[in-house]
Amino acid sequence: DGGITQSPKYLFRKEGQNVTLSCEQNLNHDAMYWYRQDPGQGLRLIYYSQIVNDFQKGDIAEGYSVSREKKESFPLTVTSAQKNPTAFYLCASNPGLRTGGFTEAFFGQGTRLTVV
Amino acid sequence: AQSVTQLDSHVSVSEGTPVLLRCNYSSSYSPSLFWYVQHPNKGLQLLLKYTSAATLVKGINGFEAEFKKSETSFHLTKPSAHMSDAAEYFCVVSDETSYDKVIFGPGTSLSVIP
Numbered sequence: 001d002g003g004i005t006q007s008p009k010y011l012f013r014k015e016g017q018n019v020t021l022s023c024e025q026n027l028n029h030d031a032m033y034w035y036r037q038d039p040g041q042g043l044r045l046i047y048y049s050q051i052v053n054d055f056q057k058g059d060i061a062e063g064y065s066v067s068r069e070k071k072e073s074f075p076l077t078v079t080s081a082q083k084n085p086t087a088f089y090l091c092a093s094n095p096g097l098r099t100g101g102f103t104e105a106f107f108g109q110g111t112r113l114t115v116v
Numbered sequence: 117a118q119s120v121t122q123l124d125s126h127v128s129v130s131e132g133t134p135v136l137l138r139c140n141y142s143s144s145y146s147p148s149l150f151w152y153v154q155h156p157n158k159g160l161q162l163l164l165k166y167t168s169a170a171t172l173v174k175g176i177n178g179f180e181a182e183f184k185k186s187e188t189s190f191h192l193t194k195p196s197a198h199m200s201d202a203a204e205y206f207c208v209v210s211d212e213t214s215y216d217k218v219i220f221g222p223g224t225s226l227s228v229i230p
Contacts, residue, residue, distance in 0.1 A: 004159075035220075040125070042206060043160075043220040090159055103167075104150070105218075107159035 002027045006091050006108035012116050013078070013085065021076045021111045023091035030096025032074040033105070036060060037088040046089075049074055050096055078113065086115050118143045120209050120221035128227040135179075135194040137224045139207035142188060149190045150208040151181055154223075160206065166190060177201070202228045 004025045013019045025032065031050050035043040045058030049068040063082025068074055074093075078085045089112075092105040123138040141147060148167045152160040164175025171183045177200075181192045190207060207221040 006159075040222060042222040045218070088157075092160075103148070104162050104165060105160075107152075107161070109159045110157065112157065 004091055004093055004106055004108040006089075006111050008111060009109065011111055011113045013113060015115060016080045018077055018079050019113065021078070021089055021091075021113070023074045023076065023108060024072055025074075025093045025106070026072060027093055027106060028071070029093035029106070030071070031094050032068070033092040034058075034064070034066065034074070034076045035090045035092065037090060037110075043090065046076065085113055088112050118147070118209055118219050120207050120219050122205075122207050122221040122224045124224050125222065126225045126227070128229060129197045130229045131199055132196050135192070135197045135201065135226065137192040137205050137207075137226065139181075139190045139192065139221060140188055141190060141207070141209045143209055148210045149181075149183060150210070151175065151179070151190075151192050152206045152208060154204045154206065156203075163192070163205075197226075197228045199228050199230065202226055 007022045033048040034046040036046055037043050044060050046064050047055050047058055047066040049055035052068055052071050055066050055068050063079055065077045088110050090110050091108040094103055094105045119142045121140045150165045151163040153163050154160045163179050164173045166173045166183045174180045179194045181190050183190050204223045204225050206223050210218045
């Protein structure tokens with residue numbers, strides 16, 4: 001079945017550590033996104049990528065990094081520079097530029113990151 | 117600038133009664149509008165979308181929404197609530213010209229009382 005897979009589902013990080021969240025899709029979508037969700041604040045865009053080897057900062061990119069070496073994969077690294085990383089992280093994809101703009105986004109099941 | 121307002125942070129209904137979740141938007145362009153549902157600790161699932169075709173949009177699980185340009189609203193309704201409808205609902209607006217111009221509302225938490 002086609003879809004988006006995020007792993008792990010739960011992740012614990014010690015202060016000062018970098019951690020990487022995985023996002024893989026087999027939908028053949030060009031565009032991929034990372035969002036952060038905090039209670040009562042909706043979703044905020046961290047990074048997005050419209051095509052392989054290209055990505056753009058979203059509203060809250062500081063303390064995060066991404067790569068897009070393969071169409072299927074868009075990993076997110078939460079660095080030690082992110083001062084408040086505890087949140088629910090959602091990865092999404094959509095078909096991309098071929099459809100002429102943002103259309104329906106497909107979401108992964110999320111990764112809950114907790115700093116211990 | 118685009119924005120989305122969900123007028124209620126929490127809505128509580130009895131099972132079998134109608135559901136109304138309110139969304140107002142502002143957009144400089146012809147917007148696309150979406151409603152997504154999120155169950156606890158899960159990803160978001162698309163309920164329905166408006167993309168300048170029919171103003172009354174039918175979605176999954178009996179939900180529908182009406183696009184009213186004069187009121188800049190896109191309220192979500194369902195005639196009869198089911199226990200499984202309890203979840204967080206997000207209204208989303210996009211102007212179709214830029215990927216970073218997708219705006220999520222803050223969400224409305226729907227509780228269904230047996």
